[in-house]
Amino acid sequence: MAYRRAVIPALVGGLLITLLLWWAGASAQALQLRGSTSVFDVDSVNELRRWLTPWSYDPSTALPSDGSVGTGTDGGGGGTRYSELYRTAMQIRFVTLFAFFVAGALLLLRRMPPTQGRTPATLLALWAWGPVAATLAVTVSAPWLIASRGRGSYRVLPQLAGVIASSGPVAVFAGLATALLTVVVARVTAKGAVPLPRRSVPPRAARTAAGVGTAVVAVSLVVLSYQSVAAWIQTSFSGAGLLSEPGDLLRQWLLLGAWSGPSTMSFGHWLLYRAADVVLLAVVWWSLRLLPGLLTRTTAPAMVLGAVCATVLGLLASQVLHMAVDDTAAVWGPVHVFSALGTGVPAALTFGVMSGLAALATLRLAGDRDPLPSAVVPA
Template sequence: MTYRRALIPAAVGGALLALLTLWAGASASALRLQGTGNVFDIESATALRTLLSPWSYSGVSGGALYADLYRTAMQIRFVTLFLFFVAGALLLLRRLPPVQGSTPATLLALWAWAPVAATLAVTVSAPWLIASRGHGSFRVLPQVASVIASGGPVAVVAGLLTAPVMVVLARVMNVDPEPLPRRDVPPLAARLAASAGTAVVALSLVVLSYQSVAAWIQTSFPGEGLLSEPGDLLREWLLLGAWSGPSTAPLGDWLLYRVADVVMLAVVWWALRLLPGLLTEATAPAMAAGAVCATVLGLLASQLLHWATDDTTTVRGPVSLVAGLGGGVPAALTFGAVAGIAAVVTLRLAGRRDTADAAG
């Protein structure tokens, strides 16, 4: 699928994603109206306002200067959300077109890219948002970390609604919807590439996310001035989870949480195993974007499993499901991109070795 044909579904998807998040943000004010208690309990209404407020234009109080800064931050947020999503969607639709046999993969990749674009958008707009609060020079990096962590849940839901529309449009725009010939990827090379990429993700999920290592990351880089206390920001971009030994929780619960981690790594490995054969060309950017999407999908799978096995779900209600989605996306972006590069390098090295062995 050419970039020109992919541009229309990508642009429509970006506009729809921006409109859905804008609508969600506008709904935050409605939760303060009289009668909300007839639909939501107080805890659920508060949780929903917290989820929706990162995309709301009515989230600032103070003078005109602060209000202008806040509106500027939100304008930057929505514009960059559109741009980042369109850029990623163009690459995904170009290299992973929704033809017969790869449509589910395209759908999942586009869905996973939505929270990634949202993370980048809230990151870019964070300085203006922090300045609008009137204390921008106080603990800047912890504030940035808090802002970055806030935009995921709404984007996950909005992306779930956006991705099918884009796939339908892309199939209409594609002049050749027949299945593409599968790339001849040696099975051993594909498995090695998937293992290399999964090892990179496991570095964050297993090693860096261990309690003592995470605490070291939190406290070992004090920084100075505006760059003081970078621990929270480093954790956002480096840690895909959090875990400790079984002594801190009942063994059954501890094992259940570790099963969720295994599920995440299994999703990443399987996606990276299939990705080179699904792509029209396994370029480094395409593999990096695909690996980021695979890591986000693994995160979502583990978070859904956590929610399904949580004893408090029946008490907290369905809002807890949305609140639990979208965490860890910054780290998924960091390590997913590195995993994709590691996978494509391994794939090419293994392919050259197979070619040399065949020639010999």
């Protein structure tokens, strides 16, 4: 699909996910009303507030109300400046969310148009890209948000890790709705274009590339996420000054999960949780196996973006399986079941990029040079 055809659905998707998350943030204030606990239980209200607050444009829902922000020699003026700084952070967050989603969607629609049997793959890739765009937007706006809390120089890296982790399940749900509409618009704009056939990739090369890419993801999921290794990452890097205590931030961008031996639970329950890890790797392998044939051209940006989306999809699949075996709903409320949805996206981004590059290098070494037929002219 040519850029002039892909730009319209990409812009529509970027606008929709921005509006959905803005609307979600605007709903956070409603949870502070007295009647909210009559609809949901207290634990569910608190959990929903945690989901929505990172996208709230109103400083009163996010900044401390105990006077810890803005108290100084300038009286109430300090609080006003912190509120303005918070609004600036949210403006940056929503603008970068729009920009990141449009950029990724444009590349996905360009290299994986929803035609020739690619529609389900395009839909899933766009859905996975939604939480990634939200995570990137939260990361870019984090310095302003931390400064608006009035303690920007105190434990900067742990604060940064906490802000990045706050994207939450709401981005996953917004990403799904956005992907559906984006694909519908893309199919409309693709009408009349010369269809680009799916590429023929040697099966052995595709399987080898998928295996190499999955092995890269397994380094995070199996090796780095093991309890003792994760503890070493947490404690071995001390840093100094503003860069002190980087452990939380490193774990966030390097660990796709967390696991240990079956000593703390029954062996059957332990195997059930490990099955979720197997599902993650299986989804990644299968996605990378199909990815070269789904793309119109296996360029480095397309392979990297596709691998990132594949890793996020695997992560979401494993989290859904965890939700199915979770027995905490009766204790914390039904909303708590979805609380882990969307966690681990920073690590999925890190290892998805490396996985895509490794898979592309393997394809090239296997002789797949990605020729574009001269008779095919993109519309």
